[in-house]
Amino acid sequence: MDSIDIGVFIVYLVALVGMGSMFSRMKNAKDMFAAGGKSPWWLSGLSSFMTTFSAGTFVIWGGIAYRYGLVGVSILVMIGISAMFVGYFLAKKWKSYGYDSAAEFLNDRFGKSLVRFYTFLQGIVGLFTMGGAVYALAVVVTALFPLSEGHLLADPATGHFSVTIASLIICFLVIAIAFGGGLWAVLVTDALQFIILTVSVLIVVPLIITKIGGPMEMINTAPPGFFNLVHGEFTWYFLMGWGVVFFFKIGGEWAYVQRFVCVPTARDAVKSTYLFGILYIVSPLIWMLPPMAYRWIDPNADYEQAYVLASQAVLPSGMLGLMIAAMCSATASMATTQLNVFAGAFTTEIYQRIFRPDARDNELVRAGRIFTFLLGVLIIAGALIIPRMGTYTGYILASVAILTGPLVLPTIWGLYSRKTGLKTAWIVTIFSIVVGLVVKLGFQTDGWLAELQTLSYLTTMVQANERVTEIVVGTAVPLLLLFVAELGIGRKNKGWEKVQAKKQQAFEVADTAPSILPAKICAWSTIIVGIMIALISIVSTEKQMITGGFAGFLILLGVAILAGIRKKGEQHALN
Template sequence: MISTVDILIIIIYLIAMLGIGYFVGKNNRTQEDFFLAGRSMPWIPIALSVSATMISANSFIGGPGWAYNEGIAPFMVNITVPLAVFFALSVTTPVIYRVRVTSVYEYMEYRLGHISRNLTVAQFFINSLIQVSSMVFIPSLILQKLTGMPLKVVVPIVVIISISYTIMGGIKAVIWTDVVQMIVLWGSLFAVIFLGLKHINMGFFETIGMAREAGKLKALDFQFDISKTNTFWASLIGGTIMWIRYFCFDQVQVQRVLTAKSLKGIKSSFLTSAFLMNIMYFIMLTVGLILWVYFGGRKFQTSNEIMITYMLEKLPIGVLGLAISGALAAAMSSVDSLLNSLTTVFIKDIYEKYFKKDKGETTLKLTMSIAAVFGVIIILFVIVGFGGTVKSVLDVVGKYISYFSGPACGSFLLAMFTLKANDKGVAVGFILGTIGCFLIANVYKVSWLWNPAIGCALTCILGYIASMLFKNSCKPINDIKEYTVNGMREKMIKEGTIEEDGISILPFKIDKYAIITLVFFFLQYIFLALLQF
């Protein structure tokens, strides 16, 4: 059973989150304050927040479980994160930043029209509800095992706390609580590593050596087997599209970086987060290798139970409380971000567009009510969708959202890089791309990591062809050209608007931020190759 000291640590952590939410949000006055922090956030907390959102409780618990069974190979799923960030830094973010939208899906209507906007909004809701639900599942599972309470009691507790401080402080609360949660998460990880090595009475390199002898450090698999997830080709092709959709066209990440004071701040935060995210994920997988040595490769009913079992059985008083707080931190850092973004998109893309009669800002009271409704939906998703999973939660979630990632990415690419794409054509491409991706994946037993690339390719090809058939519905070229990457670049050069705070703000400009990110991307492959020998 959990001790009084551990309970006290967890309670202090939860109270601190609520306190931060209240403190940073008490000066919110406008909708822009609540959704974008008045575009005034420093880049360092943004970088930590971006990293914290991606490294959820699924990674904290599911990552070690995945590595326990498959070694370091699951790192390949994340290896193209820096490549996607490179694309965001040098191409898409300058475009979104200049348009100055609150919801990234507003861009789709400016460039294409309301049908494409609505479809990309719909996929965001589907993806986000699946993701946020899975992020609540892990800490709820831990608390369920500790207290014996059923999920239908534990889940509402976790969600309500996350909702509370998110509502009180808006995006500022999301970012600043994420900073604290990252610190707690790092502390928890290193505590588990230190104690794990102590319990097996071996040094770090000796432990890793045992994992190498068992083939656990083999990550670079160059087989072109579409049924496998962690291969070089699946990660490079499918993974790149998946992460481009996430970092370039997903409201959760775009909204975060748009809170920065300038594009320079955005680039600094993106660059830093690219390093932090993958380094932390690699450390989480390393924990799985240590636990594999500790448990002697023993079989578990589910991979999600491996980390949880070690925490509950072996962590001493105080450290267990820290580790549970780390799992809660990982969960809440993702839940708060998704809740805030879900509320933002609903208000900007649905309520204010279709239901609000006047043009004034939506009230905070209504915002709170919408967040509460999403909280109820999340609770239902967790209890119904994840209660019986025996796979790593990371693997399950990846499969669910992969059908929509590619079509969403393809729709944005058509909007940004072509002049002929139009609203009806892209909508047809999105729908056919989603259906085609689902059929191909299930008929040919394709790994979920290939799905984003398949869906994106189908959407781009079919959407472009369909746009030719609906060419009479195109907006005038003069109205849409400035929303394409090339058109915006030409206009900015003509106006002389090419720099801000000493850095280029032009699309297609590869600066030091992009170069460093690209170098880090290639260094990862070298590091993984060296690990195998």
């Protein structure tokens, strides 16, 4: 990266924090953690997309696409299909109950003890894992920042910008965005990142395909199986299981539930989830083409760096800096989402319910910001510790497959079951986690169960199908336990009656109109970025047509959004 790229990189990240601070004058906890129920459906959908997208696209799925080809696309498409099913079955259900968070629903449905357990476990594990995502992207990005020998900020081993320092910078960016503007800041910055990254990758794709000799060259000289939808451990069984896991993950994980409840109506919740699903069905091929094509440029590259190296190979000065900044902030958006969700849970379910039940709104906002900062330390800890625990890709695949079911299935079951209660939820959660960890750790090559001769057949099967086993154990065990409990319980649970009363109350409340402020901010931010890139195209002599075209498209897009807002406002005035 040259001086222009570095300048764009710094300006973009600083502006991102400034944009988040525009929402700092929040009046209550609902504004901070549920956007006051006024988020437009499209904003919620884009934010869900970016929350899932983030580091996984660049590091995990980009690496898989570089090594194995089209299977990287297959995995992402399954997430989109899962989101469509969630939109049909669960999104409307969540919004119809009238709660501002999953934690609030669980408190009424099952009880405070389970909520506190989920808050601590999911908060600690989830935010710690986000630290790993930050580190993984820091490794990729710092590869583009070579420094002089002996430089204060250099890593002596690589001669590039220190990965540790880069990780800490991204972590503090995460804390600053979530601390200042709450969920509104997370939603709006997600939308801007979506625009910048999408337009950038649409430019990268034709450039890199042209650089390797065209699409026919790619097709005719591809490694065997490179365009197969499955490969190795990523079998059809894995893909089907992955889709099931993500159905439960999107349908019950607190960060996604937050997107269902922050919109004005149940219909908006469905529309936002459908948008999320459609984006993940139609766009993965476009997103995965750069790392796939980079294999023709350097077949021996670090696969986790393939995405950013592909961008570096074809993007002109200025645009590369913008692309890398958007990558960093997209990963930050995943972390800010988790941070905002669990800061809200700690504020309402721990601080308010236990210590300050009569706390006023401004006090809860202050408490939320304090929890945001304290929980941000967990992200920093993850960024420093997870690299010493093995590969980030393997850690994510295993943790998602094993922990998603035990931690979200009781919640989803509680949306429909009249009989399931606190005791059942506790048993399903704890027993399923224990079984998952025993199978994962016990049947490894050096595991204690692998040494038992009587289990040799099972050991061989588990080790030969590691990814499928993780999914089966993580979903089948809690599902079976919940089904058995449902058959054995004979009476309606009191928690069910409580949430039904809340649902009736929510039905009687008039719908809230969505805010137009996010659209205005996105429009003006897009215009400003476009103007900045236009100035760069004047200064730079490299690929001015591409840079200028990119700038012009962003400016026109921003103007079109503003025109749409104005037209809609005039229609409302006439009505």
